[in-house]
Each structure stands twice: as C-alpha cells, then as structure tokens.
Amino acid sequence: MTARPEISRASITIAAFSTIVEWYDFTAYLYFATVLSRLFYGGGSAGLATTLGSFAIAYLMRPLGAIVFGRLGDRIGRRRMMLLSVAVMTLAMAATALLPIRAQIGAAAGWLLLLLRCVMGFAVGGEYNGAVAYLLEGAQPKRRGLIRLMPCVTNKLDLG
Numbered sequence: 012m013t014a015r016p017e018i019s020r021a022s023i024t025i026a027a028f029s030t031i032v033e034w035y036d037f038t039a040y041l042y043f044a045t046v047l048s049r050l051f052y053g054g055g056s057a058g059l060a061t062t063l064g065s066f067a068i069a070y071l072m073r074p075l076g077a078i079v080f081g082r083l084g085d086r087i088g089r090r091r092m093m094l095l096s097v098a099v100m101t102l103a104m105a106a107t108a109l110l111p112i113r114a115q116i117g118a119a120a121g122w123l124l125l126l127l128r129c130v131m132g133f134a135v136g137g138e139y140n141g142a143v144a145y146l147l148e149g150a151q152p153k154r155r156g157l158i159r160l161m162p163c164v165t166n167k168l169d170l171g
Contacts, residue, residue, distance in 0.1 A: 022090065022149075026142040029097045033135050036104060040066060040128075050112045051121045061121065069128035073136035080137025081144075089145040096137035103131040 040047070044062050052058035076096070084092035107127045113120045 023146065025097065026093065026146055029093070029100070029138050029142060032097075032100065032104070033138065036131065047124070051110075051124045053113060065121070065125045065128055068125065069132035072129045072132035073139075076133035076136025076138075077140045078136075079133075080141055084137075084141050084144070089141050089148070092137060093141040093145055096134045096141060099134035100131055100138060103127045103134060107131075 044066070045059060048054055048058035048062040052061040080092045080096050107124065110123055110127070111120055
C-alpha cells in the first residue's frame with residue numbers, strides 16, 4: 012500500500028476559508044433579504060417572495076455543481092476543482108457587489124442577481140463536496156475522525 016501525501020496547512024486553510032465564505036454569503040443574503048427585495052425586485056411582499064424564490068432556485072444549483080465538479084475532480088484532481096470552484100464563487104460574489112440596482116437598469120437587475128446567485132450556488136456545490144473529499148482522502152489515518160463530516164462520503168472512499 013502506498014502512503015498518501017499529507018495535506019498541507021495551506022490546503023486546509025483554503026478549504027476552511029472557502030466554507031466560511033460560503034456560509035457568510037448564505038447568511039448575509041437571507042439577513043438582507045428585505046433590502047435586496049427593495050433594491051433588485053421593487054420591494055413589497057411580491058419583491059420579498061421573489062428574493063426568497065431566487066435564493067431557493069440558486070440553492071437548487073448546488074447538487075448540479077456537485078455532480079459536475081465531482082466528476083471533473085475525479086478526472087483531473089480534487090485540489091484543482093476546489094480551487095476552480097472557489098475562484099468561480101469569488102468572481103460571482105464580486106460581480107454581485109458591482110450589480111446596478113433596479114432603479115438604474117430596471118428588471119434586468121433582478122435577473123442578473125438571480126443569474127449570479129445560480130453561478131454561485133453551482134460553484135458552492137462543487138466547492139463543499141470537493142473540499143470534504145479532498146481533506147478526507149489526504150488525512151492521516153489517526154486524524155480522519157477530525158475531518159469526517161459526512162459518513163455517507165467516508166463509507167464510499169478507500170481510506171486505506
């Protein structure tokens with residue numbers, strides 16, 4: 012049996028940071044839903060419902076991202092796919108910060124927000140699952156219990 016290379020602290024830091032950014036974005040979007048509703052969808056109960064509906068649609072992109080990034084990760088490496096998904100997530104977040112509001116470009120503002128949220132959800136799906144698998148595969152046998160976050164993933168991996 013060949014020894015697996017140990018995961019560097021930098022890789023663990025990147026994996027942890029990407030998960031923190033994901034949860035920050037997740038929480039911030041819901042916390043500011045009423046503000047986003049007014050700025051991008053015109054406000055009122057219909058605007059809030061659209062804001063929350065957009066959140067739900069983008070959240071449903073995660074499994075698709077997990078499938079695509081997971082298959083690519085199996086072929087060309089989990090680390091590469093994790094870094095790519097973090098880069099896509101970061102670009103989508105930065106583009107969201109630069110979006111013009113409804114008063115400036117009309118209904119296109121809401122559609123652009125939805126599009127960027129879907130891109131971000133897609134990237135997050137690849138990032139989280141890729142990070143967990145990457146960390147599990149490279150963990151020392153005596154440290155795997157600290158990383159074991161999802162039993163369904165660990166049962167399918169050959170952890171030697």
